[in-house]
Amino acid sequence: MFRRNGQQHVTRLDIDHDKCYSCGACVAVCPPDSLFLSKLTLQVDDTTCTRCNRCVAMCPVHALALTPVESLVS
Amino acid sequence: MKTSYDVVIVGAGPAGSAAAIRAAESGLDVLLIEKRQEIGVPVRCAEATDIETTERFIPLNERWIAHRVQRYAIVNAVGDRVIVPPTSETIMLDRKVFDAALAERAAQVGADVRVSTAAVGLLHDNGTVKGVKVKSLGRAYDVRARLVVASDGTESQVARWAGLKTIPPLADYYVGFQFTLSGMAAYMNPAHCEYHVGVETIAPGGYVWTFPKGEDSANVGIVIGANQAREVSAQTWLERFVERRYPGVSMLSVVSGGIPVTGALKQMVTNGLMIVGDAAHQADPLTAGGISLGMMGAEMAMSVATQAVQQGDVSARCLRDYEHLWHERFGKMHAALYSVRKILSRMDEKQFDALVEHASRLPIETMTPGEIMLELLKAHPKLLLEAGTLITTGLVLK
């Protein structure tokens, strides 16, 4: 499920929708263009996100995190 | 529903609506689409802009002018201030109302406007953009156009779909946060817009602004370098500032956002497509003000587009005149402003405090920028090296 180029990702981008203001700043800096504001809800394309951490580091309200997959599944 | 136009404009912010106004005025058949359900909401802006540019596009109306200011003040971390007149008269907009009024103006001069309509892809034919795929009010369809204009703001994806490189380095991207505060009468001069600068204690790589919206309310916000936001977020930096400086105020609204401060992209056109506004990184690379600049960019783009569409040649070669117009008008100045931002972010806070303290004792209003710079250099020779960059870009001593 979390594969890209045959690689297993151990993290996944986690969006805290309670914090997020849908400002689009993270969309602007995402190299593979994996983020999208559909109307006003931020969405991530898990199949193309490279876990580069750029969006996590710059979000004005720190609403994003790369979270270990197991902790999301459990 | 009509699905074929001369020009489709994606995004109804100031740049998109200004483009729609100019294109419709020159007789083109225009569609302006906006993905939000209501134009201008939520606001992502500190709302200061200049009258001169604004009124070239729409008659001034008190419905969207919240307040007027007379001066700008640059304030250091210890409270010294340099007060300067604006280069053109400044108004504080009510952007919710302004953005809607500008789109309405576009409709009045003949453009079709559709909200709740998102561009989700491009139509191509032989390496030329030929229109957009949209999702509109729950339906998906194609809109064909001779020219597509990407005015989709900071989160722009349309130009990327056409293969243009638009992703800024984090060092040249500002992330911002803002409160509209009430109870500010005791803390500000309602006729002054303030910039608070201090790379260590106020805003790393950026600044805090206090822009009055009335006698007792103000937009108080921050931008910091996106590469300096990992440990402490823009929100937290701003909360610290407000707690220290403005105890007891109330919060009326919150804004989050980001703005590229690279200076305009070198490539702003491709076959059948032009980019304007924040999507083209046209905001001021020092202050990040982008309302007027985006509208001017849109105007330049449409002056070139009108001819191109009428002559039936929308190739990049033909549209490129727009890039030349922009770089002729703003290229040098924006390169200089970009350098100033780099210099400020390298200067330590004490150095900057001393500079502002010195400048606060000069009769600034009677001096040219060159005289001010020379006077500061005499007192702070270390600045000579940094000033070299500015002089070569032609900003300071002309």
Ligand SMILES: Cc1cc2nc3c(=O)[nH]c(=O)nc-3n(C[C@H](O)[C@H](O)[C@H](O)COP(=O)(O)OP(=O)(O)OC[C@H]3O[C@@H](n4cnc5c(N)ncnc54)[C@H](O)[C@@H]3O)c2cc1C
């Ligand atoms: C915190 C903050 C404070 C600021 N303060 C100031 C200031 O005081 N003065 C100033 O001059 N500038 C300021 N700016 C910058 C200013 O807000 C922008 O430069 C300006 O809004 C740019 O206008 P625009 O039309 O290019 O983009 P926007 O105003 O961002 O408009 C883009 C529009 O496109 C829409 N859109 C996006 N994608 C799609 C799609 N796929 N389909 C359809 N529609 C789409 C969006 O919903 C949006 O409405 C500030 C910015 C921030 C973040």
Ligand code: SF4
């Ligand atoms: S930058 Fe942060 S607040 Fe803005 S849309 Fe992205 S996650 Fe949400």
Ligand code: SF4
């Ligand atoms: S981690 Fe990197 S690739 Fe993934 S969404 Fe964020 S910026 Fe994009």
